Amino acid sequence: MDDPILALILTAGASLAVAIPCLLAAYLCRRRRSKAPVKPAAQPELPVSVPASIAHQDSSSWSFYGSSAADSSLAKLSLADLAAATGGFSPSNIIGDGSFGFVYRAELPDGGGAVAVKRLETHGAAGNREFRAELEVLGSLSHPNLARLLGYCAAGADRILVYELLHRGSLDAWLHGDGGPDDAPGSRCVLTWPARLRVARGVAAALAFLHHDRRPPVLHRDIKASNVLLGDGFEAKLADFGLARVVKGSPAASHVSTQAAGTAGYLAPEIWAGVGATAKADVYSFGILMIEIVTGHRPSWPVKPNVEEKEEVDLVDWAREKIQAGKASEVLDCRIGIDEGQGKETEEMKGLLDIARQCTEGVPKDRPTMEEVVAMLNKL
Template sequence: MENAVVGLIVVAGTSVAVAALCLLLAFLCRRHSSKSRLKPCSRQRCCSAAAGSTLPVSVSDGMTPDYLSWSFYSTTAEASLQKLSLADLAAATGGFSPDNIIGDGSFGFVYRAVLPDGAAVAVKRLSGDCDAGAGNREFRAELEVLGSLSHSNLARLLGYCADGRDRILVYELLERGSLDAWLHGGDADDSGGTGTLPWPARLRVARGAAAALEFLHHGRRPPVLHRDVKSSNVLLSEGFEAKLADFGLARIIRGSPAKSHVSTQAAGTVGYVAPEIWDGVGATTMADVYSFGVLLIEIVTGKRPSWPIKASIGDKEVNLVDWTREKIHAGQAWEILDRRMGIQSQGTEMEEAKGLLEIARRCIDSAAKNRPTMEDVVAMLNKV
């Protein structure tokens, strides 16, 4: 009898031990499974929390890492991410139809596009082959920073698509078009025809573009070089507020303090490029200042910087910068004003135009060290 009781106790104890072991194993497995399911949510929360500094990236599936099609947005942490594929953008631009081109330059065409949600945007398709390796990764990293920039005089970079060797930038659309179109003719219109940009609007544009460059150079760390300041990259809002656009060439300035102001990659557009760039010195903030000085001359004269001009002496062809220097030095600023503005030889507007040309003269100094900073330029423009 006693042996039977002992046997029952042993069996019962063994059963309890086995059951406890099974429960423990089940608990551990469930805990591990729960942790695994929580990982993606945890990463997503981390990504959203950091959206203000590092923009979230959405990636299309089924592509190799070096040829990803992805986009990022300057949005709040709670905003839903869209995925922009090359096919999406092709559809939005009518297959990159020439009929939808609203701008062009040495680095690609800009198209008017309507996204699936009905939003109208400007899409720039960069021309030329792009490195799909390390250069592509560097380009992405810089665009993430550029996409986070926020200033009233910067056209907002909404997204980016990389597919194979295609590189596409998506910007907010500004219906007034570019300063280039208003100065030199194009699709910009006012009451059904291409209008002449009056002097008050030109002065407003000059101040706005200067404020944008001041922000890029001095309003953030590390600074940003634009490297392609020109009238076609100055877009206009309904109130003719200037917004500097096209950061496809921009570079974040990194490195030691001694080299932190230099970008070794030459870039720019003929007529606007600082002389030191042609000498192989490399782009600096002072090169942007030079390009801005040329832009001021273009605003006042209404002439393209890339077109030669007949000089008054001997009908020799010279470039716009040399021609302007000669006229300012001779005290003949009145002769180079855009006649379409109707500015009189005497009066407030004439004095303002002369003020802009004097600022331009300082910006286009052949020696980079003698040029003012964009902070100085903004201060001078505010006194005009």
């Protein structure tokens, strides 16, 4: 073989010997990179205003307001619409603080009126649980004494619920604040006795419906004054079903959870003891609420039984002792202005407190059902 040809063959062989390992190494590196986990893109922060560029994205109809929403599916709303309606979720539009988020007043477009928008905190699992609970319970129910759920929004990490707006605000604001939001600033409006009695009857009717007329039954698990909203004529509307649970079988026998849930001061003693919640725990909380309605004091309010005594006692224990001693009139909210001589209202007040005493018995089986409570209230 000629020397030039041999030299050419040797040169080509040497080049291939170098190129093949390089190509193989490049192939293996690329394969490794393709198998490496892809880091997800960072989630954008939720908008607090609506830029013009997204003003028409995810458009939704607001026609649910004023329609028979209780008989149809809930409206699924867009984040853009809700942000626009609340002024970018402006702090100036906050009208309440729910269990897991703020409640905003929202103005519907085209003069559609106002609604209440609850934007849930979803940093943990609690906000998502509340969202699902409210949709499961209120999304399928209709009752005059339940706050009406109109629509919802699930966009990214955001969970938002839209309710009818009750202009008179919460029972808590009327008992312990300056009255409803429609009152003049600085005014101190006192809830009259007829209004308080109507509120008690309304909440009782709502709970009786949930426990006995709904299948499967529902336990609210967070009865308190701030979860009672007031409509025109002081009609009570039970709200905030974030801790509610649907139970299997009889509500009197079914334990939905052994974990304490609710608000301190309203919780039944068996809940603190680690016993699962039943309908009788809701009955106990309702009894506490009735004592609060009559006395005008929160359940956590400390009481000195006598001026001379230094030790304070629990409001509920003090009220129950007065009721059992036949001195119910001594626990009445003095702002109401009921005198002993006002027979009908005095008897109604005493009757309400006696029902409250029965509802707050320490042993669950000694408490009445909410159906029995409604019957007793209707006789006052």
